[in-house]
Amino acid sequence: xxxxxxxxxxxxxxxxxGVLFKQGGAHGGHVLFIQDGRLHYVYNFLGERxxxxxxxAAIPLGRHLLGVRYSRTGTVPNSHTPLGDLTLYFGHHDxxxxxxxxxxxxxxxxxxxxxxxxxNGGSAVSSRYKAPFAFTGGTIAQVTIDLSGRPxxxxxxxxxxxxxxx
Numbered sequence: 489x490x491x492x493x494x495x496x497x498x499x500x501x502x503x504x505x506g507v508l509f510k511q512g513g514a515h516g517g518h519v520l521f522i523q524d525g526r527l528h529y530v531y532n533f534l535g536e537r538x539x540x541x542x543x544x545a546a547i548p549l550g551r552h553l554l555g556v557r558y559s560r561t562g563t564v565p566n567s568h569t570p571l572g573d574l575t576l577y578f579g580h581h582d583x584x585x586x587x588x589x590x591x592x593x594x595x596x597x598x599x600x601x602x603x604x605x606x607x608n609g610g611s612a613v614s615s616r617y618k619a620p621f622a623f624t625g626g627t628i629a630q631v632t633i634d635l636s637g638r639p640x641x642x643x644x645x646x647x648x649x650x651x652x653x654x
Contacts, residue, residue, distance in 0.1 A: 490560045490635075491557070491558050491634060493529075495509060495632075496551070496553055497551070497554050497629070499547050499548070499550060499551075501626070502546075502549070504623075505621075506522060506607065506625075507604070507606065507620075507622070510608045511603045513610045514612060516533065517532050518530065520555070521621065523617060525547060527542070527583065528542045528614075530613060530616065539590070540614075552579060553577070555576075555577045558572050558591065559572050559573050559575070561573060569592075571590055572589055572591065607622040
């Protein structure tokens with residue numbers, strides 16, 4: 489199914505790095521993290537293929553809504569394996585995309601494969617870092633997982649914008 493992972497994060501230093509959200513482990517999962525000043529998302533398909541999406545631009549200092557959206561487009565031919573497209577976001581700005589991403593049709597259930605925020609508990613989802621790769625250099629206010637399939641709307645921002653008009 490389609491989903492979005494949205495992290496409300498304040499970045500205090502240019503050296504901020506670490507896991508924002510992780511589900512799964514080395515045998516399959518997905519992770520949203522900051523490394524080298526940029527936002528990254530990896531979908532690890534059954535430990536066989538790490539599909540990486542990275543922002544080109546660095547994340548500016550301050551408070552941001554950082555996230556990724558997976559839009560399911562179908563299935564891999566002659567299989568039940570879901571297929572879709574990824575989009576990486578800073579707020580409402582699309583900062584990267586990746587098409588034809590394969591995802592696991594079930595759940596991530598091996599040891600340490602739960603959901604964590606702010607660090608990678610258990611085995612690392614991505615080979616790009618070493619677990620636990622705790623988030624430093626900022627604050628994570630919250631992480632939201634959206635399974636509705638609808639585009640993200642920042643209701644507070646839209647309300648403030650509406651009241652700012654004459």
